[in-house]
Amino acid sequence: MQIRRVKTGIPGMDDLLYGGIPERNVVLLSGGPGTGKTIFSQQYIYYGLTRGEPGVYVALEEHPVQVRRNMATFGWDVRKYEREGLFAIVDAFSGGIGEAAKREKYVVSSVDDFGEFIDVVKQALRETGASRVVVDSVSTLYITKPSVARGVLMNLKRVLAGLGATSLLVSQVSVTERGFGGPGVEHAVDGIIRLDLDEINGELFRSLIIWKMRGTKHDMRRHPFEITDKGIMVYPDKVIRFSGNRVIT
Numbered sequence: 666m667q668i669r670r671v672k673t674g675i676p677g678m679d680d681l682l683y684g685g686i687p688e689r690n691v692v693l694l695s696g697g698p699g700t701g702k703t704i705f706s707q708q709y710i711y712y713g714l715t716r717g718e719p720g721v722y723v724a725l726e727e728h729p730v731q732v733r734r735n736m737a738t739f740g741w742d743v744r745k746y747e748r749e750g751l752f753a754i755v756d757a758f759s760g761g762i763g764e765a766a767k768r769e770k771y772v773v774s775s776v777d778d779f780g781e782f783i784d785v786v787k788q789a790l791r792e793t794g795a796s797r798v799v800v801d802s803v804s805t806l807y808i809t810k811p812s813v814a815r816g817v818l819m820n821l822k823r824v825l826a827g828l829g830a831t832s833l834l835v836s837q838v839s840v841t842e843r844g845f846g847g848p849g850v851e852h853a854v855d856g857i858i859r860l861d862l863d864e865i866n867g868e869l870f871r872s873l874i875i876w877k878m879r880g881t882k883h884d885m886r887r888h889p890f891e892i893t894d895k896g897i898m899v900y901p902d903k904v905i906r907f908s909g910n911r912v913i914t
């Protein structure tokens with residue numbers, strides 16, 4: 666049977682995924698600080714919007730005003746889609762505090778109240794008819810209580826996939842950690858894309874690898890990518906290998 670896929674729209678990335686992310690998959694986008702997780706997920710959402718696929722961006726780390734501004738620096742102006750009801754930002758950052766927050770339509774007053782969080786996310790998904798969802802980042806939901814990480818992800822997965830969305834859940838790991846950001850999280854999700862930044866001889870190298878993707882074959886090698894003022898670009902024909910303190914591409 667031919668499975669339906671959702672294209673990331675990130676140049677080079679869909680080649681590694683044999684066409685795209687299988688529909689309704691919940692994918693962990695995992696990496697350290699500055700590895701490009703936020704840009705990757707925003708590019709994914711924006712590409713969908715340009716193709717008539719509604720999206721929801723759940724902002725837990727930055728104010729929605731900042732999210733719109735960041736996206737605009739890459740030429741991704743989402744305001745038009747918000748006005749048309751095809752895109753929504755869930756403000757799970759400000760707690761509803763401040764003048765700017767009063768203008769937001771979807772506000773979570775306390776992220777410690779997971780029930781409220783889920784209700785607001787569901788409402789945004791229903792009202793936009795979102796087929797793409799980003800949560801940036803899920804780590805914020807369980808950073809103080811790692812033991813609930815897996816349960817939180819299972820719940821989110823039920824809601825997001827249940828409403829028909831294909832989702833990227835941003836997961837933060839520390840600079841040195843080789844894991845995916847919490848106990849058991851890697852088992853709760855359908856896919857894992859890992860972004861890395863490695864310092865070799867005083868120079869930083871960006872690379873990514875698809876660790877897991879339910880429902881499809883996928884590339885198994887580490888590929889270099891770049892961030893430019895147009896967003897992320899992956900090099901599917903280049904492979905990056907680290908050998909001691911050397912980089913072999």
Ligand SMILES: Nc1ncnc2c1ncn2[C@@H]1O[C@H](COP(=O)(O)OP(=O)(O)O)[C@@H](O)[C@H]1O
Binds near residue numbers: 698700892893
């Ligand atoms: N216009 C740009 N051109 C090149 N690189 C950029 C640009 N904007 C941001 N970056 C790079 O992207 C990084 C931030 O990416 P981001 O997605 O916010 O990381 P993360 O969410 O993983 O912490 C910056 O540290 C910088 O290296």
Ligand SMILES: [Mg+2]
Binds near residue numbers: 702703726801
């Ligand atoms: Mg980020």
